[in-house]
Amino acid sequence: MQNQIKPFLKWAGGKQKLLQNIRATYPEKIIRYCEPFVGGGAVLLDVLEHHRPEEVLINDINPELINVYMQIQKHPKDLILHLDELQNCFLNAEPEIRKQMYLEKRKRFNTLLSTSGKQYVLEKASLFIFLNKTCFNGLYRVNQKGEYNVPMGRYKKPCICDAQNLLNVSRALQHAEIRCGDYSQCLDFIDKNTFVYIDPPYRPLSDTASFTAYCPDKFQDAEQIALKKFIDRITAEGAKVTASNSDPKNSNTEDNFFDDLYQNYHIRRITAKRAISCKGAERYDVSELLICNR
Numbered sequence: 531m532q533n534q535i536k537p538f539l540k541w542a543g544g545k546q547k548l549l550q551n552i553r554a555t556y557p558e559k560i561i562r563y564c565e566p567f568v569g570g571g572a573v574l575l576d577v578l579e580h581h582r583p584e585e586v587l588i589n590d591i592n593p594e595l596i597n598v599y600m601q602i603q604k605h606p607k608d609l610i611l612h613l614d615e616l617q618n619c620f621l622n623a624e625p626e627i628r629k630q631m632y633l634e635k636r637k638r639f640n641t642l643l644s645t646s647g648k649q650y651v652l653e654k655a656s657l658f659i660f661l662n663k664t665c666f667n668g669l670y671r672v673n674q675k676g677e678y679n680v681p682m683g684r685y686k687k688p689c690i691c692d693a694q695n696l697l698n699v700s701r702a703l704q705h706a707e708i709r710c711g712d713y714s715q716c717l718d719f720i721d722k723n724t725f726v727y728i729d730p731p732y733r734p735l736s737d738t739a740s741f742t743a744y745c746p747d748k749f750q751d752a753e754q755i756a757l758k759k760f761i762d763r764i765t766a767e768g769a770k771v772t773a774s775n776s777d778p779k780n781s782n783t784e785d786n787f788f789d790d791l792y793q794n795y796h797i798r799r800i801t802a803k804r805a806i807s808c809k810g811a812e813r814y815d816v817s818e819l820l821i822c823n824r
Contacts, residue, residue: 535579535698538602539659540668541570543732545774548818549576551800552727555772555822556581562724564769565589566713568599570668573727578702586706587719592670594643594658596710601655603708606700612656613691620664621687632664632682640677663688714760722768730757732776733787735816751787758791765823777817788819796822 537546545552552573560581565574568588577583590596601609616635620628639657642650662668665680673679709715713730720726731749754775761771777799778785789797798820 535575535702536695537570537572537575538692538696538699539570539598539662541572541662542667542669543729544570544668545572545729546570548774548800548802549573551798551820552576552772552774555798555820557725557770557824560725561585562719562721563587564716564720564724564726565729566716566726567591567729567731569595569729571599573729575699575702577725577727578706583725585719587709587716588706589709589711589713589716591710591712593710594654595670596708597651598655598658599703599708601652602696602700603703603706605652606696608652609655609659610691610693610696612652613659613696614693616656616660617690620660620690628664629682632661635660636678643676643678660690663690713757717760717764720764720767720769724764724769726764726769726771728757728761728771728773730754730773730775732774733778735776735778735781754787755791761795761821761823769823771821771823773819773821775819775821777819780816788821792821796824798822 562585563583564587666683669680802818
C-alpha cells in the first residue's frame with residue numbers, strides 16, 4: 531500500500547503507541563486476519579498496510595462504530611462531504627457557539643440512535659466522528675439508557691475531516707468483512723491460518739477507574755473468563771492469538787487474576803501511557819499485558 535493509513539478515530543485504550551510491542555507478536559506471514567473487538571482499529575490498519583492478508587474479518591459489539599467502518603468502506607466521499615461541512619462550521623465558530631453546536635450534535639446523534647432507517651446511516655457516521663474528535667479524550671461512553679453522554683473536549687483546532695486518510699482507509703477496507711455483534715460470532719471465520727488480535731474492554735484497575743461503559747452491558751470478571759474459554763477454543767483450532775488487557779498488579783501486586791487465568795499462555799508486560807483521567811497528575815505509565823498462545 532503506497533499511502534500510509536492511520537486510525538481515523540481518537541480512542542480510549544487505542545493501540546497506536548503500542549504497535550511496536552504488538553508487532554513483535556505477529557506471525558511471520560498473515561494470510562487471514564480477525565479482530566473481534568476492532569475498536570479504533572490501530573492494529574487492524576497496521577496489519578492491512580504491512581501484511582495485506584487475503585481475508586479479513588472485523589467485528590465489534592458497538593453498532594454505531596461498525597456503521598462508521600461500513601460507511602468509510604462503502605461511501606467515503608459522501609462521508610467526507612458531511613465531515614468537511616461539520617469541520618468548517620465548528621472551526622469558524624466562537625467558543626460558546628462551538629459548545630452549543632457540540633451539544634446540539636450530541637442530542638441529534640442520540641435521537642438517531644433509536645432510528646433504523648437507512649437514510650440516516652451516513653449522518654450517524656459523520657456525527658460519530660465529529661463527536662469523537664471534539665469530545666473529551668476520544669471517549670465513547672453511554673449511560674444506562676444507551677445515550678452518548680461524553681462532554682466536549684478543549685481542542686483549539688481538532689481535525690474532524692482528514693479526507694486523504696479516510697480515502698486511504700477506505701481502500702484498505704475494500705476486501706474486509708465487517709460484522710456487528712458478540713465476539714463469539716467470529717468463530718466460523720477463524721481457522722489454523724488465522725491471526726487473531728483480541729482487545730476487549732479492559733479489566734479496571736480499581737472500582738473507580740473503569741471506563742469500560744462502552745455499551746450498557748459491563749465486561750466483568752465473568753466475561754473475562756468466558757473470553758479466555760473462547761481463546762482456548764480458537765487456540766485448539768490452530769489460530770495464532772495475541773490478546774491485550776490491563777495488568778491488575780498496577781494497583782495490587784497480589785492480584786494474579788490474569789496470571790492464573792492465562793497460566794498456560796505466554797504473558798508479556800509492556801509499558802503504556804495512561805491518558806484517561808482528566809487530572810494531569812493522574813496520567814502516568816502503567817503496565818499492560820500481551821497474552822500470546824505461541
